[in-house]
Amino acid sequence: MLPFRYAIRNLFRDPMRLLQTLLGSLLVTLLVMGAGAFNQGMTRMLSASGDPLNVILLGAGSEESLQRSEIPDKAAGIAASTIPGIQERAGRSAVSPELHFMGYLQAPDAERVQILLRGVKAEALMVYPELSLLEGRFPRAGELMPGRMAWKSLGIPQEDLKPGMLLEFEGQSFRVSGIFAAPGTVMESEIWADLNDLRTLTQRDSLSGVTLRMQSPDHREVKLFSTRRRNLELSVVPEQEYYAGLAHFYAPIRGMTWVTALLIGVGALAGGLNTLYAAFASRIAELATLQTLGYSRAAILLSLIQEALMACLLGSLLALTLALQFLDGLTVSFSMGSFQLDMSPGVVLAGLLTGLFLGVLGTLPPALRCLVPPLPAALRSAG
Amino acid sequence: MKTKTILPVLAALLLAACGKEASAPPSSAAPEIDPRIDALFMEISAEKLAKIPEARHSHSVKDELVLEGRIMGAMDLFVDGHAMFVLGDMETVTPCIDMPDPSHCDTPWDACCDPKELRIQGTATVQVLDEQGQVIPQGLEGVNGLEKLSKVRVKAQVAAGSDGEAFILNALALQVLP
Known part of the structure; x- marks a missing residue:
């Protein structure tokens, strides 16, 4: 085995190469x-947004999107009076x-932005128990209640989103009545309004959907x-299936992030290989x-790695x-709302493994190329 | 020595596993038909046949009637695990399979080209109830020839909750027609 300090000393022999490798790996x-x-x-x-007890009634043929769905206004009343097993x-x-x-x-001093509004009645609080009011109260006519992440979509500083502020929608000013939290769900990026207000402003006499909270996750009676x-x-x-469908819909976007990382990783690896080929040659x-001097090829390879x-x-x-x-x-932010990047232990481990992978895989081909030639030929290459 | 002991044990375990596999019942066995459902299949007289669009307005809850139609008119015609299906009136509802170009639709049993009002007027929901008035927990698809687009004659009683908009029938007898 070669002493460890040999590897350390070599590391600083070419500071530019060290910097190049370090930056490549960092990126x-x-x-x-x-x-x-x-x-x-x-x-x-998206997975936190679905509750196993909740079931959504949507318009037939619009199962993928509540925004496209339309169902008669009376559906809510008929469902409430007919379906057994709804929580009360x-x-x-x-x-x-x-x-x-x-x-x-x-918002004041901000650009006009597109954002998801949800027209609701007070019953929504019974259906979404994870929802809590952080400040203020539930919206009445002429009022809006944004989720705590809505500041991002509105393009305003987080501290500016507070009860009392005015938001302009369809040429009218609405006062923010309160701010709500629904940890980890898409709702936190939405802005909730009084159902009748939103129906009047959007000139719709139908609903997008009705969400029911059942006593058990058995939805047969609803079917x-x-x-x-x-x-x-x-x-x-x-509800869980609805958001699983959305997660599936956004899978290509998530895939793109991996493809981008992979492509840049391959580029960095190729650059690293090039540098190491030259350095080892x-x-x-x-x-x-x-x-x-008696050191085996394996010991030298280990030192290079x-x-x-x-x-x-x-x-x-x-x-x-x-x-x-x-x-x-x-x-x-994305079209469904906003979410926070999550540096979980798994993600940190993936990062460290990437460094390990780059170090080992980037070293092997150039190191083997230097170690494979017969000893006399290798010694002669000094001249 | 150890190898000599382990090999027969492994062989015995493998043989035992094979034996279990061989004795397992075939997974494709059809489920038994609930006798309460099976008892409904019989010949029904075609006298006084009613039509779904008229019957939904002319008949009240608990009235008995005989209807004829095809299992069609919706994307989902049967409910998994529940004795229920959608019956469509053959003169009012046109399934995609009967359209000039049936290949335009992957679901030949629905009536996606018909206006919504026609689909609603021309279809009824037929359910089979138990003694407690609950829908029997067995799907009807494939039972005694009941399939999508099957021609069916139904003797039924108008169900509670049925009205001019939602026509719901409790089956008293069923006959699959050729």
Whole structure:
């Protein structure tokens, strides 16, 4: 075995090469961790958005999108009075008639932005128990209630989103009545409004859907209801399935982040290989001399891998520090709302493994190329 | 010595596993038809045949009637695990299979080209109830020839909750027609 200090000393023999390897590793690790955190954050948000007890009644044929769905207004009342097994509190059924609308809103001193509005009644609070009011109260006519992440979509600083502020929608000013939280769900990026207000402003006499909260995750009675009430043309979709469908819909976007990371990783690996080929080629005679001194090829290869690993893992550690400092918890917007990048232990491990992979795989081909030639030929290459 | 002991044990275990596999019942065995459902299949007289669009307005809850139609008019005609199907009136509802170019649709039993009002007027939901008034927990698809687009004659009673908009029938007798 070659002494460890040999690898360390060699590491600093060419500072430019060290910097190049370190930056390459940093960039690839950062990208892998970014892609992982993006996927983790988006998947977590969409999976947290579905409750096994909740089931959505949508328009037949519009099962993938509540915004496209239309069902008769009376569906909510008929469902509440007909379907057995719906949760009840104080004589009221947990049935939430809703209107989902992608509308343009404008906050003071901000650009006009498109954002998802959800028209609701107070029953929504029975259907979504994870929802809690952080400030203010539930919206009445002429009021809006944004989720705590809506500031990102509105394009305003987080601290500006507070009760009392005015938001402009369809040429009218609406006062923010309160801010709500629904941890980890898409709802936190939405803006909730009074159902009647939203229906008037969007000139719709129908609903997008009705969400029911059942006593058990058994949705058979709801399915029977939709088959019996064929005149309502309803489709029954458990809330978890609805958001799983959305997660599936966004899978290509998540895949793209991985492909981007992979392509840049391959580019960095190719660049690293090139650098190491040149670096090791200039050391063929030195490595041959080590063999004449009695060190085996395996021992020399191990030392070269140690050398590259130190550079790559240092890059990965720097990437990890940067990611935890600047990427963790970063809010990202997409058409369904906003979510936070999640630097989970799995993502951190993936980053460290990337550094390990780059160090080992990047070293093997150039190192083997230097070690394979017969000793006399290798020694002669010094001249 | 160890190898000599382990090999027969492994061989015995493998043989035992093979034996279990061989004795397992075939997975494709059809489920038994609920006798309450089976008892409904009989010949029904075609006298006084009613039509779905008129019957939904002319008959009240608990009225008995005989209807004829095809299992069609919706994307989902049967409900998994529940004795229920959608019956479509053959003069009102046109399934995709009867359209000039049936290949335009992957679901030849629905009536996606008909206006919504026609689909609603021309279809009824037929359910089979148990003694407690609950839908019998067995799907009807494939039972005694009941398939998508099957021609069926139904003797039924108008169900509670049925109205001019939602026409719901409790089956008293069923006959699959050729």
